[in-house]
């Protein structure tokens with residue numbers, strides 16, 4: 606084989622190998638790209654106050670509804686997003702709240718309870734008794750509620766854990782005033798490094814406030 610032809614063949618071979626390796630790099634990068642194969646954890650920030658909007662469709666997602674209420678329909682607000690996240694719980698819902706008087710969020714919690722979701726509520730002993738508090742309604746429905754047994758400080762947390770993997774937390778109490786009239790923030794996250802400490806805190810508070818341990 607003449608020398609020039611051999612060099613050309615060698616050059617062509619090297620070009621194919623280079624293209625091949627680049628293709629392999631591209632495939633590996635594609636495979637390891639976040640969001641492909643390994644799903645990115647959910648992170649969402651919601652700010653309040655939220656515009657009033659109809660939320661009936663969130664309770665009946667399969668039914669094409671024709672709601673006649675006076676609220677605007679089809680709006681995607683901070684509150685509809687919050688409610689949508691809450692209703693996504695399938696197995697468990699752990700709520701740790703200072704004040705809970707919002708009837709729409711209470712309706713969602715009752716619905717989850719009726720679906721068989723294990724609901725536990727930790728709340729503030731004084732605030733659970735105020736007018737409009739939903740705690741008594743949740744208790745009557747058979748939901749397990751605990752409050753601080755030794756009152757040395759307020760139970761001032763505002764967080765919820767869904768299925769042990771989604772955390773909802775921020776400044777927002779679950780009250781109509783907070784939702785419609787206050788400047789508030791909420792973070793919804795599935796970051797395990799954030800979810801796990803909240804899970805531990807909830808379980809510690811739940812155990813520490815077990816009424817069975819405080820019998821005389």
Ligand SMILES: [Zn+2]
Nearest residue numbers: 659672673674
């Ligand atoms: Zn409506």
